[in-house]
Amino acid sequence: MGILLIHPPLSKPCEPPAGVARLRSALHAHGLRSSILDLNLEGMLHLIQEVRDPSDTWTCRALRKLPAHLASLRSDSGYKRFAGYQSAVRDLNRLLHAAGRARGAGLSLANYQHRDLSPVRSRDLIRAAERFEEDPFYPTFSRRLQQALETDSPSTVGFSLNYLSQALSTFAIIGFLRKNFRGLKVVLGGGLATSWVRRPGWQNPFSGLVNFVVDGPGEGPLLSLLNAPGPVKSRAWAPDYDPLPLGDYLAPGLILPYSASSGCYWGRCLFCPEKAEGNRFQPTVPREVIRELEDLVARWRPVLIHLLDNALSPALLGELARQRFEVPWYGFSRITEQLADLDFCLALKESGCVMLQLGLESGDQGVLDQLQKGVDLGVASRTLGNLKRAGIAAYVYLLFGTPAESEAEARQTLEFAVRHSGQIGFLNLAIFNLPAHGEEARNLSTQFFYEGDLSLYSSFAHPRGWSRDRVRSFVEKEFRRHPALSPILKRDPPIFTSNHAPFFVEKR
Numbered sequence: 001m002g003i004l005l006i007h008p009p010l011s012k013p014c015e016p017p018a019g020v021a022r023l024r025s026a027l028h029a030h031g032l033r034s035s036i037l038d039l040n041l042e043g044m045l046h047l048i049q050e051v052r053d054p055s056d057t058w059t060c061r062a063l064r065k066l067p068a069h070l071a072s073l074r075s076d077s078g079y080k081r082f083a084g085y086q087s088a089v090r091d092l093n094r095l096l097h098a099a100g101r102a103r104g105a106g107l108s109l110a111n112y113q114h115r116d117l118s119p120v121r122s123r124d125l126i127r128a129a130e131r132f133e134e135d136p137f138y139p140t141f142s143r144r145l146q147q148a149l150e151t152d153s154p155s156t157v158g159f160s161l162n163y164l165s166q167a168l169s170t171f172a173i174i175g176f177l178r179k180n181f182r183g184l185k186v187v188l189g190g191g192l193a194t195s196w197v198r199r200p201g202w203q204n205p206f207s208g209l210v211n212f213v214v215d216g217p218g219e220g221p222l223l224s225l226l227n228a229p230g231p232v233k234s235r236a237w238a239p240d241y242d243p244l245p246l247g248d249y250l251a252p253g254l255i256l257p258y259s260a261s262s263g264c265y266w267g268r269c270l271f272c273p274e275k276a277e278g279n280r281f282q283p284t285v286p287r288e289v290i291r292e293l294e295d296l297v298a299r300w301r302p303v304l305i306h307l308l309d310n311a312l313s314p315a316l317l318g319e320l321a322r323q324r325f326e327v328p329w330y331g332f333s334r335i336t337e338q339l340a341d342l343d344f345c346l347a348l349k350e351s352g353c354v355m356l357q358l359g360l361e362s363g364d365q366g367v368l369d370q371l372q373k374g375v376d377l378g379v380a381s382r383t384l385g386n387l388k389r390a391g392i393a394a395y396v397y398l399l400f401g402t403p404a405e406s407e408a409e410a411r412q413t414l415e416f417a418v419r420h421s422g423q424i425g426f427l428n429l430a431i432f433n434l435p436a437h438g439e440e441a442r443n444l445s446t447q448f449f450y451e452g453d454l455s456l457y458s459s460f461a462h463p464r465g466w467s468r469d470r471v472r473s474f475v476e477k478e479f480r481r482h483p484a485l486s487p488i489l490k491r492d493p494p495i496f497t498s499n500h501a502p503f504f505v506e507k508r
């Protein structure tokens, strides 16, 4: 008896899943048995290798080169030449797409779209469960679950559902379990499941399929559901990646994902789901984070540490800056006075920091203030200069089409980016989605953005006429094509983006 924890398809297959690995560690500390399966990685590798007799030349070529591409993406040499890396990623993506097409799904290495099922409609998810044999990952999950359930005989199966791209396969797997293993309890947790539960008026539409939907971090609810013996220890748990196939991920060695907190210490940005859902900031004490990271590095010898926090707190950044890790690390930071200090950035570099992800969002101070971003453009400018001097790549996120922005402010963002183009390592451009139940939605004229009862976003009439179509046209035709910005956008690793960007930082 115990629990089988599943990371379902589909998410980028470049690092082991942190959520199930952390749960396993918490369960183990309470004397409970668990096993974990990464059906995402296994399913993708199976599908890619299953493609037979493609009709077009490009897919034939991709198939011929498959063993070499897999080997190169798992070795340093695959990241030495950007053109070779791009070609390997695109070929794998082509093969996955071909395999999915044969089963009515649009698959890529980062996304899953179905011809006629939507992950934001509960009735479609229930249909995915009823028609589980049609899911492109069925051959993998049916075989692997049969083996795992016979070997370990768990009483419960838990799913870590974080992205929309995982929802259809998650329900297909649940349908398979319900049909073939009737006595099992099914638990659904993870970021997406939490967002569903936090919708006002939530009523579980999956009651026939799922026994329990977890709201927030899963450790506590799972421990009580499984009747953990003795008192429940309340603390953060270092992930246990041991049972996962660590050599199979598409990276030149192990990328070690580690989360030092849940929620966000800032938690004020108006457009952010962290605020809309009222997620509480729950940090691990910085000294404890450092101790755990040192243990994890000694145990698994990763090539890169990926800090998963929504925003690294100033206290943790300060502690990180005092360390000397043997392994490079990267993560999200807010733009604060801390980074406007060159000596601090130099200390971060010494500690192993190779890249910081910065949510700048806009190059207009009025927009930033209205979004309650808490970012000063003067500080942002000094931060970008300091990071460049320290040798830390800045991966900058910009957000267009917020209610506070019009074309004039979007042009300010363009100008800011051009002025700092020599200091920006990578750029991510996004168009604003309005959280359906956030503070801003109450002040705008809204309607459902997706046709689905599980949709987390609303469309809205832009108060200044800066419609989605106009925003898209500006981003595609002007921003992306600007001669100072286009080279930055082109060096973003295709599909894997920030997950692989640190491997290209020093080679530019």
Ligand code: SF4
Residues within 6 Å of the ligand: 264, 265, 266, 267, 268, 269, 272, 273, 274, 275, 310, 311, 334, 359
């Ligand atoms: S800093 Fe990032 S995670 Fe935190 S509230 Fe703002 S957008 Fe959300």
